Amino acid sequence: MPNNKYCESTIKVGTFFSGIGAPEKAFQRLKEEGVIKDYKLEFFSEIDKNAIKSFCAIHNVDETLNLGSITDIKGTDLPYCDIWIGGFPCQDISCAGRMRGFDFKSSTRSSLGWEMIRLLREVKVKPKYVIFENVANITSKAFSETLKLFKQDLIELGYSLHDKVLNAVDYDVPQTRRRYFLIAILDNDIDFKFIDGKGCNKTLLDYLEKNVNEKYYLTDNNYEIIDDNNILFHNKNNSNRTYEININKYKNGGVCGVDKECKFAQSSRVFSQNGYVPTLTANNTADNCKIVVEGD
Ligand SMILES: C[S@@+](CC[C@H](N)C(=O)[O-])C[C@H]1O[C@@H](n2cnc3c(N)ncnc32)[C@H](O)[C@@H]1O
Structure with missing residues (x-):
């Protein structure tokens, strides 16, 4: 998060494909470390009942904050958020899966990522920041055309984009976990840079x-x-x-x-x-x- 007015006010957050809420945990830590003043989770969206239970227990929130399946959400019903985050399902993109996902018409779980684009079109006021996260394999040749179209849609919606594959082990986590991050920013004047990793001292x-x-x-x-x-x-x-x-x-x-x-x-x-x-x-x-x- 760049050092700007958002760090001094309460950041309104909405997440999709929320799982157990790793991004929410990151916000909590940023607050505890004094990097941001505060954040407020406006909604989350998850369909797995065990994940929902865990999410509510971990983040001490009520299940009513869950909007359910992203396919049932209307953009016009969403409250304003400064930031949306979505790590859309990756089984159909990952090397470990069958790599059939992410196309417009593939009807696979990964095509759910496009639902966030739909919501960005429908929402009354677009979030300033959107973070998409997925497996590194999304940058492979098999998905390059679709990823290009995905990015084009975001640019047409007014976002400037920054993307990179990061490895958890470069950020002091003892796990070689490579993940693709796509950061979309509505304000063109923000000088966003990915922070370089410093390696891992833990086991x-x-x-x-x-x-x-x-x-x-x-x-x-x-x-x-x-x-x-x-x-x-x-x-x-x-x-x-x-x-x-x-x-x-x-x-x-x-x-x-x-x-x-x-x-x-x-x-x-x-x-x-x-x-x-x-x-x-x-x-x-x-x-x-x-x-x-x-x-x-
Ligand atoms: C890759 S995981 C994301 C994990 C999450 N980033 C976390 O911090 O735990 C994808 C999640 O999307 C959820 N999901 C699948 N289909 C969905 C849908 N239609 N609407 C909302 N969530 C969905 C799955 O249940 C799964 O928890």
């Missing part, structure tokens, strides 16, 4: 909870030493399930082992507490993310 260990219920640990003392560098741990509930860990890789951080019975290459990776992780799958199954932590 997963800085984020892991110290007191964790035993049920979340996969192994105990049932292991075999394979050679000087490799240990095979058996799952404590199913000894046929094993995890091979490389000690050197564990010390260095990053991927340090493999869940040998896991069928999916991506979720078979085991990470060290001493490094970074890529974007983790959150599928809540036995194939969930695994991290090697050092016991007492």
